[in-house]
Amino acid sequence: MTAAPEPGTVAAEMPGRAPARAAAPADLREQPPVGVRLEGLTRRYGGVLALDGLDLDVAGGEFLALLGPSGCGKTTALRAIAGFEVPDAGRVWFDRRDVTAIPPSRRDVGMVFQAYSLFPNMTVAENVAFGLRVRRRDKAERAGRAAELLELVGLADRAQRYPHQLSGGQQQRVALARALAVAPQVLLLDEPLSALDAQVRVQLRDEIRRIQLELGITTVFVTHDQAEALSVADRVGVMRAGRLEQVASPDDLYERPATAFVAGFVGTMNRIPAVLGDGDVEFLGVRREVLGAAPAAGPAFALVRPEALEVEGDPRGPGRVVTRTFSGAVTRLTVALPDGVEVQADVPSAGSQGLTPGTPVTVTPAERPALVEPADLTP
Amino acid sequence: MSATTAGTSTAGVAGAGGVAPETPVRAARRGRGAWRWVVFAVLGLYFLVPLAASVWFTVRSRDGVTADVYTSIPTAEGFTENFGRSLALGALTVLIALLLMVPTVVLVELRLPRLRPLVELLTLVPLLLPPIALVVGVRSVLAWAPEYFLGTPLAEAFFALQEPALPWILVLVYVVLALPFVYRALDAGVRGAQLRTLTEAARVLGASWPRVMLSVVLPVLRTSVLNAAFLTLALVLGEFTVANILGFETFPTWIVRIAGSQPRLSVAVSVLSLLLTWALLLLISALDRRRREEDPA
Numbered sequence: 236m237t238a239a240p241e242p243g244t245v246a247a248e249m250p251g252r253a254p255a256r257a258a259a260p261a262d263l264r265e266q267p268p269v270g271v272r273l274e275g276l277t278r279r280y281g282g283v284l285a286l287d288g289l290d291l292d293v294a295g296g297e298f299l300a301l302l303g304p305s306g307c308g309k310t311t312a313l314r315a316i317a318g319f320e321v322p323d324a325g326r327v328w329f330d331r332r333d334v335t336a337i338p339p340s341r342r343d344v345g346m347v348f349q350a351y352s353l354f355p356n357m358t359v360a361e362n363v364a365f366g367l368r369v370r371r372r373d374k375a376e377r378a379g380r381a382a383e384l385l386e387l388v389g390l391a392d393r394a395q396r397y398p399h400q401l402s403g404g405q406q407q408r409v410a411l412a413r414a415l416a417v418a419p420q421v422l423l424l425d426e427p428l429s430a431l432d433a434q435v436r437v438q439l440r441d442e443i444r445r446i447q448l449e450l451g452i453t454t455v456f457v458t459h460d461q462a463e464a465l466s467v468a469d470r471v472g473v474m475r476a477g478r479l480e481q482v483a484s485p486d487d488l489y490e491r492p493a494t495a496f497v498a499g500f501v502g503t504m505n506r507i508p509a510v511l512g513d514g515d516v517e518f519l520g521v522r523r524e525v526l527g528a529a530p531a532a533g534p535a536f537a538l539v540r541p542e543a544l545e546v547e548g549d550p551r552g553p554g555r556v557v558t559r560t561f562s563g564a565v566t567r568l569t570v571a572l573p574d575g576v577e578v579q580a581d582v583p584s585a586g587s588q589g590l591t592p593g594t595p596v597t598v599t600p601a602e603r604p605a606l607v608e609p610a611d612l613t614p
Numbered sequence: 615m616s617a618t619t620a621g622t623s624t625a626g627v628a629g630a631g632g633v634a635p636e637t638p639v640r641a642a643r644r645g646r647g648a649w650r651w652v653v654f655a656v657l658g659l660y661f662l663v664p665l666a667a668s669v670w671f672t673v674r675s676r677d678g679v680t681a682d683v684y685t686s687i688p689t690a691e692g693f694t695e696n697f698g699r700s701l702a703l704g705a706l707t708v709l710i711a712l713l714l715m716v717p718t719v720v721l722v723e724l725r726l727p728r729l730r731p732l733v734e735l736l737t738l739v740p741l742l743l744p745p746i747a748l749v750v751g752v753r754s755v756l757a758w759a760p761e762y763f764l765g766t767p768l769a770e771a772f773f774a775l776q777e778p779a780l781p782w783i784l785v786l787v788y789v790v791l792a793l794p795f796v797y798r799a800l801d802a803g804v805r806g807a808q809l810r811t812l813t814e815a816a817r818v819l820g821a822s823w824p825r826v827m828l829s830v831v832l833p834v835l836r837t838s839v840l841n842a843a844f845l846t847l848a849l850v851l852g853e854f855t856v857a858n859i860l861g862f863e864t865f866p867t868w869i870v871r872i873a874g875s876q877p878r879l880s881v882a883v884s885v886l887s888l889l890l891t892w893a894l895l896l897l898i899s900a901l902d903r904r905r906r907e908e909d910p911a
Contacts (some may be wrong), residue, residue: 317818339817350808356833363766365829366819410815417819 258384262418263450267294269330269420271453273314274323278311280479284378285311286322287477291600295330296451298444299482300464303474304500304594308456312474313423316455319344329420345414346404349426351406357411358538359385360394366417387446404435411443415450422447428463440467461501465489473497489540491526495608498538505544505578509537516607519572519600526604534610543601544568544580552597556590568589570598665885672882682883690879692868700865702780704850707788708843711796714789716839719800720831723809737797740790749856752787756860781862788853792846799845803838837901844894851887 264551271293278286285308293299301408314320316327318339326335334342353362363384364377372380385391388408390401399408407427407559424443426505428436444467447454464471465485469516470481473496481493481586509518511532516525518537546554546568554570557577566584578598582590615839673679687693722730756776763769775783812834816826819905832839854866865887873880 317814319814319817339814339823340820342818344818346815346818348811348815350807350811352811352817354812354830354833356830356836365816369820369825413815415817542678 236586237603244409254401258564260380260387261454263415266418266420266450266452268453269295270295270297270328271343271421271455272328273312273315274326274328276312276315277321278308278315278320284477286315287327288325289474289478291472293453295453296393297388298447298454298456298466298469300456300458300469300472302458302461302464302471302501305459306475307449307474309459309474309531310425313425313455316421317346317423323394337469340600343417344423345417345418345419346420346423346425347407347414347427349429351398351403351430353401353406353413355398358555359398361402362398362409363413363416365413371468380416384416385409388412388442389414402435403431403569404439407431407439411446413512415446416454418572420453422452422454426453426458428458429460429512432534436463443467457593460533465501471498471501475500485562492606493540495538498606498608503541503579504538505541506536507539507578507607508574508576508610509535509605511535511607511609516605517556518605519598521600523600524604526606530607530609531544536608536610537600538608539578539600541567541579541581544578545599546580546587546590546596548580548594549597550595552595554596554598556592556594556596557594568596570596572598617664654722661763664902665862668881668885671821672885673835679684683878683885685728686879687883687886690872690876690883691717692872694865694881696863696865696868699780699863703784703788703864704847706782706785707792707850708846711789711792711846712786712839715793715796715800715842716832716835717827718802718811719797720813723804734801737793739793741794745855746859748787749791749859751781752856753860776860779863781811781857781860783860784857784862784864788832788850789845789852792849792858795845795849799833799842803835803841807834822874837898841898841902844898848891848894851891 271291272333273289273291276286276289277284287308289308289312289418291299291312301312303309308376311320315322318334318337322335326333329332329342338459341502353359354365357365360378360381362546363381367377372488381394382391384392388411388413390405393401393405393409398409401409407430424579427443428440431439440463443456456464456468468485470482470484471488473480474544475486476495481488483491483496488501492501492504498504507518509516511525511530511533511534512522514525514529515522515527516537517523524539528530546556554572556568556569558569560567561584565581567581568580568587568590569577570580581600624770659743672683673681675682718733722733760769760772763772769784775781775786809831812830813826817823817831821829852866853864857864857867858870869880869887
């Protein structure tokens with residue numbers, strides 16, 4: 236497993252989309268961050284293996300996203316951290332504390348759910364203060380903390396509203412404030428943005444990241460949306476069939492996928508027939524260095540991102556443009572090559588107007604090492 | 615547009631929603647609307663004519679119309695005692711049925727969803743089994759058990775169950791009879807609420823299970839709980855067969871007893887009892903409507 240990187244590296248590069256908010260309460264910021272370790276977690280539902288000996292380390296203060304297709308076990312893993320799932324085997328650690336057998340009510344975690352989870356019979360302020368009421372904190376402290384956190388999520392003026400009087404995005408903000416009010420050791424986010432529309436989703440995503448950085452709280456974020464995971468997390472873990480395929484920084488995951496599954500799942504990846512030589516690979520009529528350890532010589536597939544292919548109009552070129560999809564600065568072309576191979580290429584929109592469907596073209600991979608997968612591997 | 619095209623076009627779309635076909639459509643709608651009113655009127659008459667006849671029977675006198683019989687109800691012999699007893703039986707039945715069924719329904723929803731068909735079936739049994747069969751069985755046990763266990767605390771318990779002032783045995787039987795209504799009312803509420811997410815949210819915030827039930831589940835199921843409570847109360851206030859066969863006097867058996875000597879009083883009390891039940895049901899409906907207005911989602 237790769238070592239946990241210094242948290243916060245992604246956010247420093249992020250543009251501040253969210254409107255300015257109040258600073259997080261000082262006592263929440265001063266909490267020492269707690270690391271989370273999953274050790275050989277196994278969970279079976281009847282004949283289905285949801286977690287298959289899952290190992291994962293989340294560093295204190297890190298924002299880790301678990302990404303994967305439906306049914307890959309990411310939500311089960313999150314629920315095991317929360318205490319809602321008791322693993323058949325394996326252990327859950329918060330730093331050096333084994334919390335495997337501790338019920339959710341005593342784990343000291345905050346959680347934001349996919350479905351709207353505010354208590355409908357309580358006002359926004361009462362919702363935020365619920366955890367403190369359970370902990371028998373006095374009324375003044377509860378009111379003060381609720382006000383601070385509602386200020387933090389920009390909803391101070393909605394304190395006396397009821398959940399049904401809020402939009403979906405506002406409800407999830409309140410749920411975040413409620414989760415943070417009890418000063419949890421770990422924050423768990425179970426696809427909290429999936430019910431929101433695109434614009435609110437981006438705004439709230441950035442806001443969650445801002446608050447996480449400000450508090451320095453260890454956060455595990457489950458999502459099936461790769462753009463969401465790559466844009467906010469320090470590291471992303473890609474899961475498949477109850478196991479982690481790769482845990483890496485967003486850059487590494489995109490540029491250096493460890494497996495064919497990760498390559499195919501994160502972003503778009505072309506699989507182009509190739510022939511492996513001694514340290515290099517030949518495809519689309521050119522030779523390129525092999526990225527990473529080269530498999531044995533023989534037939535293979537070169538894995539190439541759409542933006543790493545160059546397309547030029549050429550009356551004698553072997554390819555034909557099949558479709559053209561304009562998306563702002565970039566246009567995606569689908570090009571049919573001989574032998575039934577089809578590739579996708581992203582070209583700058585400016586100057587590509589001539590590349591219409593039916594245009595003969597030449598496709599050339601960019602001058603950079605290529606990732607290779609032996610031909611006998613199934614993705 | 616050429617004349618030819620226009621002619622073709624008109625011919626092509628005329629049957630698909632031009633001006634001409636709208637009239638028959640509207641007429642058909644009017645016809646359906648009229649039928650609705652007819653059905654509504656027949657139903658209304660079916661319910662209101664017997665009620666109006668009962669009211670007329672209680673208020674007419676040789677001197678005209680009088681409400682004497684209604685004003686005499688509170689002081690009628692046996693009214694306070696039997697109405698009070700039925701209310702107490704109703705309250706105890708509601709309490710026990712809810713204590714039994716709220717945790718059951720929540721448990722089935724959250725932890726044992728595979729048991730839902732079984733629980734549904736079990737709660738249907740009181741509807742499938744004729745009350746007479748149930749009460750004959752209960753009477754046999756009550757007749758046999760005290761003698762068999764004579765001299766033991768169990769025999770004392772059986773005697774206590776049959777105390778005429780407050781016959782607990784009726785409460786136990788009524789709880790069984792109310793199960794189908796209580797379960798369905800609560801189940802409808804549970805299915806409409808995101809109970810799993812709400813309870814998990816409360817748990818992760820540190821709440822114990824009793825706290826989750828009191829602070830989250832009960833308020834969310836408020837309308838369902840009220841529904842179940844009022845339906846049970848209505849059932850107990852109107853139940854005659856079981857009380858009569860087991861030989862206990864309750865509000866319904868008292869009404870039947872006085873019917874021979876004071877028929878107008880008996881009918882007046884029945885009318886009031888019916889109006890009380892309707893008022894309770896309207897109250898549930900109003901509460902439910904208010905909740906829907908508060909929570910359009």
